[in-house]
Amino acid sequence: MTVERAISEPKDQFPIGMRVLAVDDDPTCLLLLETLLRRCQYNVTTTSQAITALKLLRENKNKFDLVISDVHMPDMDGFKLLEHVGLEMDLPVIMLSANGDTKLVMKGITHGACDYLLKPVRIEELQNIWQHVVRRKKFDRKDGDNSGSQDKPHIDNGGAAGMGGVDQNGKLNKKRKDQNEDEDEEHDENGHDNEDPSTQKKPRVVWSVELHRKFVAAVNQLGIDTEAVPKKILELMNVEKLTRENVASHLQKYRLYLKRISCVANQQANMAAALGSADSNYLRMGPLNGLGTFHTLAGSDQLHNAALRSFPPSGVLGRLNTPAGLGMRGLPSPGMIQLGHVQNSGNTSNDQSKLQSFVIPGNHNANTLQGMPMSLELDQLQNNKGVSHIGELPTAANTTVFPVSGSLMDARISGCSNNPLLGVTSNSLMLEGSSQQTTLHPSNLRDSVSTMGFQNGNTLSDFTSIATASNQLQCSKADLQCQASPTSCNAGQIIRSAPPEWNAPYHSNVMCCSINSSIPVNGAMVPLGQCLDQNNPNFHRNMDLDSIAPSNFVDPISLKRSEGFNSAMEPAVIQKEGYFQPRPQGGYNVGSLEDLASAMMKEGPDTRKLADGDFGCNGYSHRTCI
Amino acid sequence: MDVVKLQKQLVDYRASLYHEAFLDEQFTQLQELQDENNPDFVVEVVSLFFEDSERLLNELAKALEQQSIDFKRVDAHVHQLKGSSSSIGAQRVQKVCITFRNYCEEQNVEGCLKCLQQVKHEYSLVKTKLETMFKILAAGGSIPM
Numbered sequence: 077m078t079v080e081r082a083i084s085e086p087k088d089q090f091p092i093g094m095r096v097l098a099v100d101d102d103p104t105c106l107l108l109l110e111t112l113l114r115r116c117q118y119n120v121t122t123t124s125q126a127i128t129a130l131k132l133l134r135e136n137k138n139k140f141d142l143v144i145s146d147v148h149m150p151d152m153d154g155f156k157l158l159e160h161v162g163l164e165m166d167l168p169v170i171m172l173s174a175n176g177d178t179k180l181v182m183k184g185i186t187h188g189a190c191d192y193l194l195k196p197v198r199i200e201e202l203q204n205i206w207q208h209v210v211r212r213k214k215f216d217r218k219d220g221d222n223s224g225s226q227d228k229p230h231i232d233n234g235g236a237a238g239m240g241g242v243d244q245n246g247k248l249n250k251k252r253k254d255q256n257e258d259e260d261e262e263h264d265e266n267g268h269d270n271e272d273p274s275t276q277k278k279p280r281v282v283w284s285v286e287l288h289r290k291f292v293a294a295v296n297q298l299g300i301d302t303e304a305v306p307k308k309i310l311e312l313m314n315v316e317k318l319t320r321e322n323v324a325s326h327l328q329k330y331r332l333y334l335k336r337i338s339c340v341a342n343q344q345a346n347m348a349a350a351l352g353s354a355d356s357n358y359l360r361m362g363p364l365n366g367l368g369t370f371h372t373l374a375g376s377d378q379l380h381n382a383a384l385r386s387f388p389p390s391g392v393l394g395r396l397n398t399p400a401g402l403g404m405r406g407l408p409s410p411g412m413i414q415l416g417h418v419q420n421s422g423n424t425s426n427d428q429s430k431l432q433s434f435v436i437p438g439n440h441n442a443n444t445l446q447g448m449p450m451s452l453e454l455d456q457l458q459n460n461k462g463v464s465h466i467g468e469l470p471t472a473a474n475t476t477v478f479p480v481s482g483s484l485m486d487a488r489i490s491g492c493s494n495n496p497l498l499g500v501t502s503n504s505l506m507l508e509g510s511s512q513q514t515t516l517h518p519s520n521l522r523d524s525v526s527t528m529g530f531q532n533g534n535t536l537s538d539f540t541s542i543a544t545a546s547n548q549l550q551c552s553k554a555d556l557q558c559q560a561s562p563t564s565c566n567a568g569q570i571i572r573s574a575p576p577e578w579n580a581p582y583h584s585n586v587m588c589c590s591i592n593s594s595i596p597v598n599g600a601m602v603p604l605g606q607c608l609d610q611n612n613p614n615f616h617r618n619m620d621l622d623s624i625a626p627s628n629f630v631d632p633i634s635l636k637r638s639e640g641f642n643s644a645m646e647p648a649v650i651q652k653e654g655y656f657q658p659r660p661q662g663g664y665n666v667g668s669l670e671d672l673a674s675a676m677m678k679e680g681p682d683t684r685k686l687a688d689g690d691f692g693c694n695g696y697s698h699r700t701c702i
Numbered sequence: 703m704d705v706v707k708l709q710k711q712l713v714d715y716r717a718s719l720y721h722e723a724f725l726d727e728q729f730t731q732l733q734e735l736q737d738e739n740n741p742d743f744v745v746e747v748v749s750l751f752f753e754d755s756e757r758l759l760n761e762l763a764k765a766l767e768q769q770s771i772d773f774k775r776v777d778a779h780v781h782q783l784k785g786s787s788s789s790i791g792a793q794r795v796q797k798v799c800i801t802f803r804n805y806c807e808e809q810n811v812e813g814c815l816k817c818l819q820q821v822k823h824e825y826s827l828v829k830t831k832l833e834t835m836f837k838i839l840a841a842g843g844s845i846p847m
Binding site: 091102103104107112115146150173195196645 | 712728732735736740743746747750751753754778785787789790791847
């Protein structure tokens with residue numbers, strides 16, 4: 077049956093013909109599995125390579141209903157695959173292993189697996205797996221937005237669940253990422269399209285940056301642990317065509333994300349410090365894509381790639397990134413980056429928005445950013461120039477806004493050095509930014525950034541919030557490196573996605589960004605989570621890049637900068653690790669982001685330099701990144 | 703031998719395999735999966751198992767010959783062998799693998815080498831037995847359930 081058809085088949089016929097993708101490197105087991113599945117009357121496709129599996133899945137998102145995968149595989153860890161699938165495709169994944177260790181099983185479940193089976197598999201067990209598909213679909217159907225998307229989200233994956241094409245801007249934010257699976261790209265499918273407002277029609281709801289921002293704003297307003305029920309959130313958000321179910325599943329993922337972030341947050345703080353030095357950390361963030369919230373990066377192991385990846389840069393942090401985020405060197409406007417949706421490293425194109433990642437969580441840094449750290453940072457950043465993104469920073473006072481969340485943390489960010497743009501030049505930056513706004517990051521930052529950065533006055537406020545959130549922005553280091561953490565994440569993300577935009581000197585930054593984007597995404601996510609937890613208000617603000625009021629930005633930033641930035645960076649960095657978990661070890665096969673991140677990381681010192689050189693405030697080439 | 707005799711022989715032989723724990727109920731499952739649509743399923747799977755196992759055993763021998771043994775790698779191979787042997791029901795092989803893995807964790811070279819010998823032994827035993835059974839099957843035409 078055709079792919080779609082399967083889904084729309086009547087319930088009673090449904091299990092029959094369900095399309096399963098089986099992945100196992102052991103040929104004996106694979107053949108056995110295939111035969112068993114066929115016996116259950118499912119439609120089976122097999123492959124012994126995880127990479128091939130991902131390719132198949134990516135080719136056509138709607139081609140499969142369910143994925144069964146072995147845990148131990150030579151080319152890619154089963155958990156990584158799990159994350160990817162969860163984030164990118166939001167399909168139910170069942171893990172399979174000869175090893176029934178409770179720890180492993182736990183790992184599988186926390187990564188978002190629907191089920192964990194032990195080898196040898198019995199046919200009775202396989203006869204029930206279709207339930208997972210139905211469960212998932214149910215949410216989607218109810219939403220009514222998608223008609224047959226099976227994957228919809230959900231709750232398990234935390235990933236993309238509700239992607240609603242609502243706002244295209246930001247494609248999926250990082251939210252997803254942490255939770256489960258790594259799937260950082262999760263939304264990538266949806267995500268990148270964010271450009272299209274009419275995505276709603278699509279079966280999946282794309283949680284664009286903008287949409288996610290609204291969501292977070294609503295949640296913050298209501299109180300994450302108390303009043304934030306889907307119904308009320310939906311009312312507050314007031315988005316057309318978004319259903320309660322979309323919100324419900326997204327909320328679930330978000331909650332998971334927050335949890336992860338809080339773990340990561342601690343790490344992030346460390347990371348921030350480390351950011352300055354830890355390029356590698358930044359890399360980690362890379363995978364985070366978009367999450368920008370470094371927080372996640374740092375601590376959230378969970379976020380690991382999956383989060384980052386999947387999180388299409390909610391970009392929330394994007395703002396935060398503002399300078400900090402970009403930390404990378406020139407952090408192209410962390411805030412901006414965030415916006416970048418860092419969509420999952422995968423999507424790069426859309427990533428931009430992803431970066432948005434919630435740098436906000438940057439809060440972990442202790443809020444130092446509180447408020448304006450960003451702006452301050454920017455000043456400092458000026459040196460960095462790298463701040464390219466900052467361009468977005470609302471220069472209100474300091475263009476530095478970038479400090480935002482270092483989500484971009486990418487190791488590069490450590491340099492926030494880009495700042496030159498930021499602070500003082502903020503004006504100049506802004507100017508540049510403003511003009512560049514468009515350039516900044518056309519893709520992601522779009523929403524967030526543009527509003528932010530250029531608003532000079534406004535952006536700052538955004539940043540501030542971001543900054544606070546991101547703490548990272550603290551950039552006090554002048555490098556903004558840290559701060560960028562959340563932003564960096566974002567920035568990273570944005571950058572990543574934005575590379576094309578960046579045409580400007582940002583090459584290096586772009587690189588960073590690119591990496592960052594991947595990282596930040598996650599990072600962003602984390603911070604976001606944290607922010608939420610810690611400073612809802614801050615976070616909230618971050619989320620709204622647009623509305624940020626520059627004023628705050630200025631003061632806090634300077635203070636915070638030093639602290640924030642570092643911390644920001646750190647978390648991001650950390651996140652990366654956590655996020656990716658396997659992190660570069662090899663787990664990263666997947667991500668291009670990772671590669672980027674690693675590349676970026678390596679470049680660290682160089683990039684920084686570049687950043688300075690390139691960014692030179694003048695043209696903040698970074699901005700383009702944004 | 704006439705068919706009935708062959709069939710009886712097969713049944714008995716198979717029963718002995720179970721009895722001696724060479725095979726477990728997983729093997730029964732395999733047989734149940736074989737049907738007219740998939741008439742050679744058991745032979746196919748078992749052949750795959752033989753091939754794969756031989757490869758793994760070679761890898762294991764190589765890995766354990768190294769100056770500095772990479773236990774992670776050894777463990778990965780054993781894990782795979784364990785998985786595939788359990789999938790076809792080669793119980794004794796599977797059991798040895800479990801012990802083998804423990805030694806790997808402890809990084810006990812002696813223990814690993816010993817287990818390697820043991821697993822090779824068990825493997826060749828089960829292989830011979832299965833091949834014999836297949837011969838009977840081939841001669842008799844089908845496996846009476």
